[in-house]
Amino acid sequence: MISTAKSGYTVLIVDDDPNLIELLTDGLELLGHFEVISAEDGIQGLERYFEVRPDCMVIDVMMPGLDGYQLVKALRGDPDSADTPLVMLTAMAQDKNRFAGLASGADQYLIKPVTPRQLVEAVHQAIAIGEAERQERLLALVQEVEDVAADE
Numbered sequence: 001m002i003s004t005a006k007s008g009y010t011v012l013i014v015d016d017d018p019n020l021i022e023l024l025t026d027g028l029e030l031l032g033h034f035e036v037i038s039a040e041d042g043i044q045g046l047e048r049y050f051e052v053r054p055d056c057m058v059i060d061v062m063m064p065g066l067d068g069y070q071l072v073k074a075l076r077g078d079p080d081s082a083d084t085p086l087v088m089l090t091a092m093a094q095d096k097n098r099f100a101g102l103a104s105g106a107d108q109y110l111i112k113p114v115t116p117r118q119l120v121e122a123v124h125q126a127i128a129i130g131e132a133e134r135q136e137r138l139l140a141l142v143q144e145v146e147d148v149a150a151d152e
Helices: 018-032 042-052 068-077 095-104 116-128 131-151
Strands: 010-014 035-039 056-059 086-090 108-111
Touching: 010 018, 010 042, 018 035, 018 116, 035 042, 042 056, 042 068, 056 068, 056 116, 068 086, 068 095, 086 095, 086 116, 095 108, 108 116
Parallel strands: 010 035, 010 056, 056 086, 086 108
Antiparallel strands: none
16 A cells, blocks of 8 residues: 655656656655645746745756756756755756756756656655755766866
């Protein structure tokens, strides 16, 4: 029997595909026991963030208006949202896309399709990352870019 008790965490899904939002919501609610809210594009996602202040966000990359990279950068650039756990979930599977997602500030970068269990695990991992570890990861990415540039 699946427990319906809530985890106490709220997750905001930002994706322009309503069918995918429904599937992701079902998985996060049933397996992760999260309260889930959604937004259909990056601009609405930014607005919903400041209305609700979710504990984690799951963000698509390719969306009209404000894309996922821009949304993540906007959230990381604002002191009120800079420490929010962020998971990018996208069909963009190339290494350069993954690097761009992590460099923009995402804590996790998942390639569609994912199982509900993989998504719940990624959300839990993102929530578990502390501010110091988040800063350390971003500094490591900067160092990696500098190392690659020096080798060229």
